Amino acid sequence: MTQRHGQYPWAYGLPIAVYYAALGIFQGYNAKYYQALGIAADSTQMMLLMVSLPLVALAAQPLWGIIGDRMRHRNTSLAIMIVASAVLVALLPARGGFGWMMALSCLFAAFFTPIQPMMDSIVLEDMHRLGAPFGPVRLMGSVGYALTNLLLAGLFEGRFHLVPWATLIALAALYLSVLVLPRLRGHQRGRVRVPVSSILKVPHMVPLLGLVIALQLAMGYFYSYYTLHFTSLPGGTSGQLGLSYFISAVCELPFLLYSHRLYRRFGVGRLMVLSAALLAIRFLITGLATDATWLLLSQVLHGGGFIVITVAMAMYINDTVPDELKSGGQMLLAVVGYGLARVFGTFCGGFISRWTGGTAGGFLAMAGLCLAAFALAAPYFFKHGPLNGIKRPQPEL
Numbered sequence: 001m002t003q004r005h006g007q008y009p010w011a012y013g014l015p016i017a018v019y020y021a022a023l024g025i026f027q028g029y030n031a032k033y034y035q036a037l038g039i040a041a042d043s044t045q046m047m048l049l050m051v052s053l054p055l056v057a058l059a060a061q062p063l064w065g066i067i068g069d070r071m072r073h074r075n076t077s078l079a080i081m082i083v084a085s086a087v088l089v090a091l092l093p094a095r096g097g098f099g100w101m102m103a104l105s106c107l108f109a110a111f112f113t114p115i116q117p118m119m120d121s122i123v124l125e126d127m128h129r130l131g132a133p134f135g136p137v138r139l140m141g142s143v144g145y146a147l148t149n150l151l152l153a154g155l156f157e158g159r160f161h162l163v164p165w166a167t168l169i170a171l172a173a174l175y176l177s178v179l180v181l182p183r184l185r186g187h188q189r190g191r192v193r194v195p196v197s198s199i200l201k202v203p204h205m206v207p208l209l210g211l212v213i214a215l216q217l218a219m220g221y222f223y224s225y226y227t228l229h230f231t232s233l234p235g236g237t238s239g240q241l242g243l244s245y246f247i248s249a250v251c252e253l254p255f256l257l258y259s260h261r262l263y264r265r266f267g268v269g270r271l272m273v274l275s276a277a278l279l280a281i282r283f284l285i286t287g288l289a290t291d292a293t294w295l296l297l298s299q300v301l302h303g304g305g306f307i308v309i310t311v312a313m314a315m316y317i318n319d320t321v322p323d324e325l326k327s328g329g330q331m332l333l334a335v336v337g338y339g340l341a342r343v344f345g346t347f348c349g350g351f352i353s354r355w356t357g358g359t360a361g362g363f364l365a366m367a368g369l370c371l372a373a374f375a376l377a378a379p380y381f382f383k384h385g386p387l388n389g390i391k392r393p394q395p396e397l
Helices: 010-036 044-070 074-091 097-112 115-130 135-156 160-180 196-201 205-232 238-250 253-288 292-304 306-320 323-355 359-383
Strands: none
Touching: 010 044, 010 115, 010 135, 010 160, 010 205, 010 238, 044 074, 044 097, 044 115, 044 205, 044 323, 074 097, 074 115, 074 160, 115 306, 115 323, 135 160, 135 238, 135 253, 135 306, 196 205, 196 323, 205 238, 205 253, 205 292, 205 306, 205 323, 205 359, 238 292, 253 292, 253 306, 253 359, 292 306, 306 323, 323 359
């Protein structure tokens, strides 16, 4: 079905914008919150807290994918995730020591990390039905992320104890905003069960996921240590950090505006190969930077990295996997793109940071990883035609 003039579902951008606002608060400043509680940036406790979210996501995301595909309405599972996340983050400020924080962080990850892929599965499926491009709606997420960091960075300066409360407010807004989404049924309800392993039989899916893992491993290090690295450099204030995240989010907009056309013309594999090259340059600049100004400049390259990887792969999965696995497919992407990759990015990155005497060495190592991914992936994906889902390759069940 093709989209009729004036029928573009802009309302779907509201929950996406609010979700990325919540993500920008918690992901961008939770490390500083832990520091405010007296946990040193280079301590084992900090490393365990940072790695707990993606580690728990490895188990939670595929489980929620199965639940969503088999529930009467996937929206119900989405509401449960949001409410539970809000309750858990509200308990975080209670003084209970490191064990208390670790337990709450793990439970929070079990409910919060599957929200984005579940929401994407609902939005992408309905937009495919409407014949509408996903990029403009996803653009609202970048706007929400950018404005949140720009407006709240100054507020958090010296007040990082406010991070959980700001996250709670964003989650309450998210619960209300998801009401605009269409109620979509789980496709496996009352049907023959289709195993999640069928996704891996889609042509080119395994090498695509391999490239996602490599690049998101590097991004995992970035999201875990960029805040600490930035604020350790001359000029790296919280206000400048907020500006840095604002720049990165704004630079995602050009790709999102033209993502549908670029995806159709070049395909997901070729787009991610370009991302590998840009990320290698970005992390090289980050690792060699002597002050925060260089990091501000490097954020311009963010528009060719994370957003290209996640959006192009989400579109490809939605276009190619069986209908019965719409939620499971997006959860699988989240597992390899967030869970698995970021566990290694955070955990191994922490050891690299220690061995090299600081976070800069880790960024140089991630630059090398992205360069290696580019060298290995480019010959494969440029040899094939654009992987854009037009032929809708289906797995052999």
